[in-house]
Amino acid sequence: MMWVSSVRMAADAYLVCLHHALTTEKEEVLGLLVGQYTEGTDGVKCDIYSAVTLRRSDKRKDRVEISPEMLIEAQQKAEQMSAACGQELNIVGWYHSHPHITVWPSDIDLQTQAGYQQMDNRFIGLIFSVYNEDKKTKVGTHQVTCFQAINQNPEGESPQYVRLAVPLQVTPQPKIHSNNQQALESLCSTLYEEQNEVLEASRQRSSQYPLAHLHNASVLVRSVCNLTSLVSGPLVATVESQLQHLQEQKHQLQHEASYLRQLLKDNNISTTAA
Structure with a gap:
């Protein structure tokens, strides 16, 4: 099995995810990430170009779920992006928010991530921890982590998943890509539909x-x-x-x-x- 060795994320896609995370401080939000993988001798590298915001099928405070219909809809958007830019793009990961709590994935997050990796072991997850405050400066802060899930128990035993940290680099962009601009513009309608x-x-x-x-x-x-x-x-x-x-x-x-x-x-x- 090849793990993802590094992730590069376009700054405008990062902006979409962060902006989405900041739309509510009471519940978690989620979306999918569009990009491509590159396999080399030093492992799999992942490039994220766009973010797709999704409606939540489960609005409990401590969890989010992606319905099969949403996955199909997001994949269709990825195909449209592929046709527009002339290169093959796919759903490479997901993101969700942690308002007022730590950036580290919960046991439920790790189980969800492991489920996605069963479909594609290169699938990555991002968590945006928002609405936190520095205790010394009293200034609002946010954090982001990129991870995969790995089973630390031997085969045959009940799985026990732990976080596998993946280095994340946000790359600057000269302008906001049209797909990410549309995602920002559709945020209101997505949340209104919910x-x-x-x-x-x-x-x-x-x-x-x-x-x-x-x-x-x-x-x-x-x-x-x-x-x-x-x-x-x-x-x-x-x-x-x-x-x-x-x-x-x-x-x-x-x-x-x-x-x-x-x-x-x-x-x-x-x-x-x-």
Whole structure:
């Protein structure tokens, strides 16, 4: 069996995962990672290019699950990315968040990871620990770890999985790739669909529990407001900042062009191409 020796992750894909993790501090969120493997003499290397955010099929505080339908949907997105960029891409791993708790994988995380590795032993996992605070500086911090699961018990005995640390390097990118831009833009709709599924289930029982349904509807409204504050607001601010930067660049280039035209005129140099 060949273990993954190192992982390189595009900075914009890292941004998607972190932004997704910060959308809620009460429950874990999850998604899948798109990239490719390269096998060499020093082991398997994994490159992550994009992240696919997913709806949660299990919204308990201490666990997340990926349904088969979500895996199929994510693989279809990977195939679309492959066609767009001209290289073969696949689902190479998954990520989930640990709000207010340590970055290390739980026993459930290790069992989940081991299950994925049964399908492909190169599959990797990322955990984003968010909403933590440095005790000395009182400054908010986040951590990320990359891991695989390895069974430390002999064959024939009940498996006991432990964490196998995988080195992770975040590589800078000149711009946000369109796939990751779309993932950021779809965060609101993904989280809204999760909340709306709960409301729809409540609506079916509204005649029996009208007050419970009214409460759930109010929770949905509050959640939408939180999404606007946590997701839409920062995205709009980022776009406005980029727009301002581009406008300043445009103004500077126009000023330089005006200066160069005047310089050519003063030196009696024609600007008309021969």
